[in-house]
Amino acid sequence: FVEAGKAAPTKKKGTKVSKADVAIGKIRKLYAIEKRIETLPPEEKTRQRQQLAQPVLNDLKAWLEKNSTRVPRDSLTYKAMQYTLNQWDLLTGYCQDGKLHISNVLAENAIRPFAVGRKNWLFADTPRGAKASATVYSLIETAKANGIEPFAYLNSVLQHIGNAKMVEDVEALLPWNTSLNKMQKG
Known part of the structure; x- marks a missing residue:
């Protein structure tokens, strides 16, 4: 919608707001709700979202369904509405x-260094290298998401993975199960 709003002809004083701008206004209401409830525990966030955000979402959906037929099919606004x-x-x-975020910006920010750096990683020139890279990167980001320093986590995994005999032993090394997690949160 932001791109569609930028692509819309410049507005003259007294003209109507573009449909893209209307959609952005409705979406901003959702983010304002998130700002108000950001410090609440997940259960309360869920309740507040259902009470406050759901009506805004219902209004947005009804507005999109009504207005998507009122814009040209080849326009950016139409594409944004359909998407x-x-x-x-x-x-x-x-x-x-309540544990979920309204936006995937945290995930995008987490993978940005990977996306920027991938051209420099010579070991990922094969499918196996790419898979290894993705596996390590997933472990690092999951460790961060669980409040564990990535180097300490990888070091611990590499020290203990050789002793893992059963699936449960490997699962015990996952970031949300590891003793590093308990030490850093405790």
Whole structure:
């Protein structure tokens, strides 16, 4: 919608707001709700989202369904409207779980260094190298997400993985199960 708003002709005084700008205004209301509830525990966030955000989401969906037929099919606004409607269940899923974020910006920020650096990583020139890279990167980011310093985590995994005999032994090394997690949170 931001791109569609920028692509819209410049507005003259007294003209109507673009449909892209209307959509952005409705989305901003959702982010304002998130700002107000950001410090609440997950259960309370879920309750607040269902009470406050769900009506805004319902209004947005109704508005999108009504207005998507009122814009040219080849416009950026139409494409944004259709994308939003096609992704509706994923878009609104955060209202069902207070641990989820309204945006995937945290995930995008986490993978940005990987995306920028991948051209420099010579070992990933084969499918196996790429898979190894993705595995290590996933471990590092999951360690960070669980409040564990990545180097200490990888060091611990490498020290103990050789002794793992059963699936449970390997699972005990995962970032949310490891003793490093308990030490850093305790």
